[in-house]
Each structure stands twice: as C-alpha cells, then as structure tokens.
Amino acid sequence: xxxxxxxxxxxxxxxxxxxxxxxxxxxxxxxxxxxxxxxxxxxxxxxxxxxxxxxxxxxxxxxxxxxxxxxxxxxxxxxxxxxxxxxxxxxxxxxxxxxxxxxxxxxxxxxxxxxxxxxxxxxxxxxxxxxxxxxxxxxxxxxxxxxxxxxxxxxxxxxxxxxxxxxxxxxxxxxxxxxxxxxxxxxxxxxxxxxxxxxxxxxxxxxxxxxxxxxxxxx
Amino acid sequence: xxxxxxxxxxxxxxxxxxxxxxxxxxxxxxxxxxxxxxxxxxxxxxxxxxxxxxxxxxxxxxxxxxxxxxxxxxxxxxxxxxxxxxxxxxxxxxxxxxxxxxxxxxxxxxxxxxxxxxxxxxxxxxxxxxxxxxxxxxxxxxxxxxxxxxxxxxxxxxxxxxxxxxxxxxxxxxxxxxxxxxxxxxxxxxxxxxxxxxxxxxxxxxxxxxxxxxxxxxxxxxxxxxxxxxxxxx
Amino acid sequence: xxxxxxxxxxxxxxxxxxxxxxxxxxxxxxxxxxxxxxxxxxxxxxxxxxxxxxxxxxxxxxxxxxxxxxxxxxxxxxxxxxxxxxxxxxxxxxxxxxxxxxxxxxxxxxxxxxxxxxxxxxxxxxxxxxxxxxxxxxxxxxxxxxxxxxxxxxxxxxxxxxxxxxxxxxxxxxxxxxxxxxxxxxxxxxxxxxxxxxxxxxxxxxxxxxxxxxxxxxxxxxxxxxxxxxxxxxxxxxxxxxx
Numbered sequence: 267x268x269x270x271x272x273x274x275x276x277x278x279x280x281x282x283x284x285x286x287x288x289x290x291x292x293x294x295x296x297x298x299x300x301x302x303x304x305x306x307x308x309x310x311x312x313x314x315x316x317x318x319x320x321x322x323x324x325x326x327x328x329x330x331x332x333x334x335x336x337x338x339x340x341x342x343x344x345x346x347x348x349x350x351x352x353x354x355x356x357x358x359x360x361x362x363x364x365x366x367x368x369x370x371x372x373x374x375x376x377x378x379x380x381x382x383x384x385x386x387x388x389x390x391x392x393x394x395x396x397x398x399x400x401x402x403x404x405x406x407x408x409x410x411x412x413x414x415x416x417x418x419x420x421x422x423x424x425x426x427x428x429x430x431x432x433x434x435x436x437x438x439x440x441x442x443x444x445x446x447x448x449x450x451x452x453x454x455x456x457x458x459x460x461x462x463x464x465x466x467x468x469x470x471x472x473x474x475x476x477x478x479x480x481x482x483x484x485x
Numbered sequence: 486x487x488x489x490x491x492x493x494x495x496x497x498x499x500x501x502x503x504x505x506x507x508x509x510x511x512x513x514x515x516x517x518x519x520x521x522x523x524x525x526x527x528x529x530x531x532x533x534x535x536x537x538x539x540x541x542x543x544x545x546x547x548x549x550x551x552x553x554x555x556x557x558x559x560x561x562x563x564x565x566x567x568x569x570x571x572x573x574x575x576x577x578x579x580x581x582x583x584x585x586x587x588x589x590x591x592x593x594x595x596x597x598x599x600x601x602x603x604x605x606x607x608x609x610x611x612x613x614x615x616x617x618x619x620x621x622x623x624x625x626x627x628x629x630x631x632x633x634x635x636x637x638x639x640x641x642x643x644x645x646x647x648x649x650x651x652x653x654x655x656x657x658x659x660x661x662x663x664x665x666x667x668x669x670x671x672x673x674x675x676x677x678x679x680x681x682x683x684x685x686x687x688x689x690x691x692x693x694x695x696x697x698x699x700x701x702x703x704x705x706x707x708x709x710x711x712x713x714x715x716x717x718x719x
Numbered sequence: 720x721x722x723x724x725x726x727x728x729x730x731x732x733x734x735x736x737x738x739x740x741x742x743x744x745x746x747x748x749x750x751x752x753x754x755x756x757x758x759x760x761x762x763x764x765x766x767x768x769x770x771x772x773x774x775x776x777x778x779x780x781x782x783x784x785x786x787x788x789x790x791x792x793x794x795x796x797x798x799x800x801x802x803x804x805x806x807x808x809x810x811x812x813x814x815x816x817x818x819x820x821x822x823x824x825x826x827x828x829x830x831x832x833x834x835x836x837x838x839x840x841x842x843x844x845x846x847x848x849x850x851x852x853x854x855x856x857x858x859x860x861x862x863x864x865x866x867x868x869x870x871x872x873x874x875x876x877x878x879x880x881x882x883x884x885x886x887x888x889x890x891x892x893x894x895x896x897x898x899x900x901x902x903x904x905x906x907x908x909x910x911x912x913x914x915x916x917x918x919x920x921x922x923x924x925x926x927x928x929x930x931x932x933x934x935x936x937x938x939x940x941x942x943x944x945x946x947x948x949x950x951x952x953x954x955x956x957x958x959x960x961x962x
Contacts, residue, residue: 426553
C-alpha cells in the first residue's frame with residue numbers, strides 16, 4: 267500500500283473492514299447462540315453429570331483469555347491438517363467464546379422462570395420438552411433479551427482480537443493504514459469512533475429493553 | 486493425525502514463562518488497584534456533583550465501554566507518542582488497563598450507589614453524622630459491598646484481557662507464549678500450557694479476591710464473589 | 720371402588736419425616752378436606768398424590784393409576800388428576816384462552832376448534848367467559864384462580880386437588896373461588912382440598928381429616944368432626960380458628 271495520509275480512501279477502507287467485524291459478530295452470535303443454547307439446556311438438565319459437564323465448560327471458557335481460544339483454534343485446526351483461512355479460525359474461536367458466556371446468561375434466564383411454572387406445567391401432564399417449548403423458554407427469552415444484546419456489544423469489541431492472527435477486520439485495517447500513514451492517533455481514533463457507532467446503540471438498546479422488562483408486565 | 490505432543494520442550498523455557506506470569510500478575514494487580522480507586526473516585530464525584538462533571542464522567546464511561554480494549558491500547562501506545570508522550574510497552578499496558586477498568590468500575594459502583602436507599606441517608610443525618618461520614622459509611626461502603634462480586638468478575642476479566650497487551654509487545658504471559666512458539670514451533674503444546682496457566686491464575690485471583698472480600702465485608706459477600714459471573718449488561 | 724387410595728405413606732425431606740404412615744380412601748364424588756397447622760404435612764400429602772413429591776414408602780392409587788411408574792405412566796395419571804395451587808401459576812405469556820387450551824392441545828392432541836370449545840365451556844363454568852382474550856396480569860387474584868381451576872378442568876380430570884387455593888386471596892375474592900368449588904362438588908367431582916376455610920370444609924366436604932405431626936390425628940364426616948372434636952389438638956385448632 268502506498269497510502270500517505272489518512273484521508274477519504276482510508277476511511278473507506280475502514281468502513282469496508284467494519285463489514286468483516288459485523289460479519290464475524292453475526293457468526294459468533296449465531297454459532298455461539300446455538301452452542302450456548304445447548305450448553306444452557308445441559309446446565310439445567312436433570313442428570314447431574316450433564317449439569318457438571320456444562321458447568322465445567324462454562325467455567326473454563328470464562329476462565330481463559332479470548333486470545334488463547336483464538337490461538338488454540340488457529341493452531342489446533344492447522345494441526346489437524348486443515349489449511350484454513352483466518353476467517354474460519356476467527357469464526358470458530360468467537361463462536362466458542364460466545365457460547366461460554368451466552369450459556370451462562372441463558373442458564374440464569376431459564377432459572378429465573380419461577381419453579382411454580384415447572385410444577386404447573388408438569389401437573390398438566392406435559393413432557394419436559396413441552397414444558398421448555400411452551401412454558402419455560404417463551405418466558406426465559408423475554409428475560410434474556412437485555413443481557414443478550416448487552417453481550418453482543420462485548421462480542422463486537424472482542425472480534426478486534428482476531429486481528430492478532432491477521433484477520434483483516436476493523437482493528438487490523440486500522441493497523442494497516444497506520445503502517446502506511448504513520449498517523450496513529452488519527453487512525454485509531456477513527457477506528458474507535460467506528461466501534462463506538464456500532465456498540466453504543468446496542469448498549470442503549472440493552473438498557474431500554476432492561477427498563478421495559480422491569481417496568482412492563484410479566485407477559 | 487500423526488502429530489506427537491511434546492510438552493517436554495516447555496521445560497527449557499520456564500524462565501520466559503515465569504517472567505511472563507510475573508508481569509501479567511504485576512500489571513493486573515496494579516491496574517486493579519488503580520482502576521478500582523479511580524472507579525470509586527469517579528462514581529463518587531458523579532453522584533455528588535451533577536451537571537457537566539457528571540456528563541463528562543458518563544461520557545468517559547460510555548466511550549471506554551463501547552470501544553475495544555485493543556484499540557484503546559493502540560491509542561495509548563502508538564497514539565500518545567504523536568502528542569509528545571512516549572511510553573514503554575509495560576507502561577502503556579498499565580495505562581490502558583487502568584483506563585479501561587476505571588470505566589467499568591465506575592459503572593458498577595454507580596449502580597451500587599443508586600441502590601442505596603434514601604431512608605438510610607436520612608438515618609445517617611438523624612444520627613448526626615457529618616456529610617463526609619454519611620458518604621463514607623452509609624453510601625460508598627455499602628455500595629461497594631453490594632457490587633463487590635460484580636467488581637471482582639470484572640477484575641478477573643481484566644486479568645484475562647491483559648493477554649491482549651502482547652499485541653503492543655508487552656512481555657507478559659501471552660507474549661512469552663508467542664516467543665517460545667517462534668523458537669520451537671510447538672504451538673499447540675505451548676498454548677495449551679499457557680491457557681491452563683491463565684485458568685489457574687483466574688481461579689487464584691478469584692480466591693484471593695474472595696479472601697479480600699471476607700476481610701472487608703464479611704463471609705456472605707465472599708461467598709457471592711466465588712460464584713459471581715461477569716456482568717454482561719451494557 | 721374408591722377413586723383415591725392412600726396406604727401407609729411415608730415421606731421425608733432429608734432427616735425430617737413429614738408423613739408418618741398416612742392412609743385414606745376417597746370414594747367417587749366425595750369431597751375430602753385436609754386441615755391442620757402449617758407443617759402438619761397436609762400440603763405434602765396432596766402433592767404426593769400427583770407425583771410432585773415422591774413418597775418414600777407406601778402406596779397411592781388415584782383415578783385408576785398407581786403412582787411410582789415411569790415418567791410416561793406419571794403423565795397418564797396427571798391427565799386424570801388436576802391440581803390447583805395457592806399461587807395460581809397461570810402462564811403469564813399466554814392469554815386466558817391459550818392457558819386453558821395449551822395442555823389439551825399438546826398433551827391430548829385435541830384439535831384447535833374443539834379445544835376452543837372446551838375452553839369456552841370451562842370458562843363459563845367459572846363465570847369468566849368474557850376474559851378469554853385477557854392476559855393473567857389483567858385479572859384479579861380471584862379471577863386468576865378461577866382461570867387456574869378452569870385450566871385444570873379442561874383436561875377432563877376425574878379427581879381435582881386443591882392446595883390452599885384461597886390462602887393468597889382477600890376475603891371478598893375468596894368467596895368467588897369457593898363458590899366455583901362448591902359448584903364443582905355439587906356436579907359430582909371427586910375433590911381433595913387442603914384448606915384453612917373451616918366454614919367451607921364444614922359445609923362442602925363430606926369428610927374432613929385433621930392432620931397433626933405428619934399423621935392423621937382425627938377424621939370423620941365434616942359435621943360431626945367440627946361439632947364434636949375428640950382430641951385436644953383438634954379442639955384447640957377449631958377454637959383458635961373461631962376468632
């Protein structure tokens with residue numbers, strides 16, 4: 267690259283790279299959502315070994331740096347003989363990271379549904395699956411919206427870590443531009459501003475949902 | 486898969502690993518102390534003064550909480566020299582972590598302060614406490630006791646996030662791992678070992694914080710500290 | 720053949736034995752009232768009858784089903800045994816109509832139009848036809864409890880269990896719920912109720928059972944039991960109720 271100053275073209279490149287940040291966030295939330303949902307169900311399962319396994323998974327993921335998850339997926343996958351583009355390693359690690367946190371958030375939401383709802387539905391002869399499907403989850407999902415949106419902010423920010431293995435998202439794009447322009451203050455402020463533009467509305471939305479949940483009815 | 490794991494190679498590099506662990510602990514502990522202190526001060530002045538001061542504190546909190554830690558580090562490490570402030574990688578890491586943690590601590594303690602009931606303040610007044618005494622004993626100490634578990638979760642997250650400082654060449658644990666990897670190419674073994682070290686550090690830090698919590702606030706707070714999980718609400 | 724048989728049932732929570740060998744038998748169409756102080760084991764006994772609590776020993780047979788089988792057998796039992804709780808426990812995210820139709824639809828595979836018809840019928844029975852599309856939080860406590868009764872009735876149970884269903888209600892709301900229950904009793908439903916409403920027990924229950932310290936302390940036709948208590952404990956209990 268022969269960029270000299272941080273101008274319109276460079277800003278355009280940042281905007282372009284922001285798409286990868288957002289794509290990675292979406293991958294993490296969908297993948298981590300599916301995996302995390304399974305772990306959350308396992309965490310509230312009736313079998314104790316299943317509960318313990320799920321709790322251990324959550325504790326481990328929450329007890330190690332996202333960077334290490336990234337390195338382990340990056341080197342682990344290539345060790346298994348896959349020559350993979352950084353997007354796959356980045357997507358895989360963000361998925362694992364998100365699953366550990368979403369599982370715990372959602373476990374809390376499932377357990378926030380009063381025990382009597384389980385008893386009432388059980389007494390109406392529902393199977394456990396039917397209880398989840400028709401009675402517990404609809405209520406848990408409502409409770410889960412504010413913290414889930416709040417966590418999405420963390421995911422957006424943490425996708426920046428994937429720049430360390432060379433995945434070109436917003437933070438990496440900033441580094442590349444800085445290497446060419448040597449205007450770090452300006453470049454990284456612009457990068458920060460773009461993150462802020464994505465994250466701040468999400469933070470506010472989470473707060474709004476939180477207030478609505480507490481103000482509104484239990485419906 | 487014909488790969489054979491060779492953890493033995495790590496033994497040669499235990500000095501690097503140890504020095505990495507030391508720096509990780511050092512910058513984590515320092516940033517926790519400084520960030521928490523700043524959080525107490527900032528949440529206090531925002532609750533005492535209103536207006537512009539509160540707006541500035543809130544803006545600071547929102548800006549930090551809605552931008553990535555990595556980018557904050559870049560601004561400190563690469564950006565500040567442009568303004569005439571040259572800082573080393575370790576100092577930059579410490580500054581970045583403190584700035585980040587101060588914002589989160591402010592937000593968490595603010596929530597604690599807002600949960601203190603008016604009636605308790607009135608009770609303090611009725612007992613003839615001075616304003617400073619009321620602030621200290623009736624507001625800030627109960628507020629921190631209430632949110633101490635959430636604060637500790639944030640401290641643990643910060644310790645884990647200190648690994649990101651390796652990106653600005655701070656020679657902490659993750660950087661040690663990268664260095665050993667570059668020398669030996671035993672990437673997987675090294676990162677598994679270092680990941681386990683982080684896991685142990687996280688558990689140890691939580692245990693230490695629980696002991697501190699017990700000493701400061703009693704057994705109940707300490708127990709909640711061990712089981713608390715990170716705040717995820719924005 | 721009796722509709723409910725309880726034989727020498729023991730139940731402990733940890734070291735605490737709450738049921739110490741309880742036996743009773745309820746004929747079809749009978750109404751049994753379980754009375755006693757809190758901690759006497761009456762609610763636990765009721766919850767054992769539909770498997771919400773597992774018994775340690777003894778035998779319970781209800782509506783032709785024996786307790787103690789697998790999950791499937793327990794569900795089969797529960798389609799024939801309704802229970803209403805003190806805290807109503809309606810599903811807050813569903814309308815009154817949906818609350819009532821849910822179990823018939825998914826458990827008994829009743830077609831939607833038929834389920835709707837049944838829902839309207841049981842709602843009319845509890846006098847809340849106009850609340851079909853309301854949400855639970857738009858109703859008073861008494862109305863919610865009547866919906867909870869209707870929700871149980873929609874499963875066409877053979878036995879209904881009531882666990883202190885009026886304890887959370889104000890006196891004027893209590894009355895409307897008791898009237899619904901009295902109507903059910905007149906219609907021939909087999910009912911077992913844990914209650915603090917002595918007047919209601921005396922008037923509606925065919926038999927009243929006084930429980931004390933995990934045992935059936937005294938039992939008999941409601942009229943005689945209240946008029947002529949044999950044990951000092953029941954005398955004390957009846958006296959303390961007449962305030």
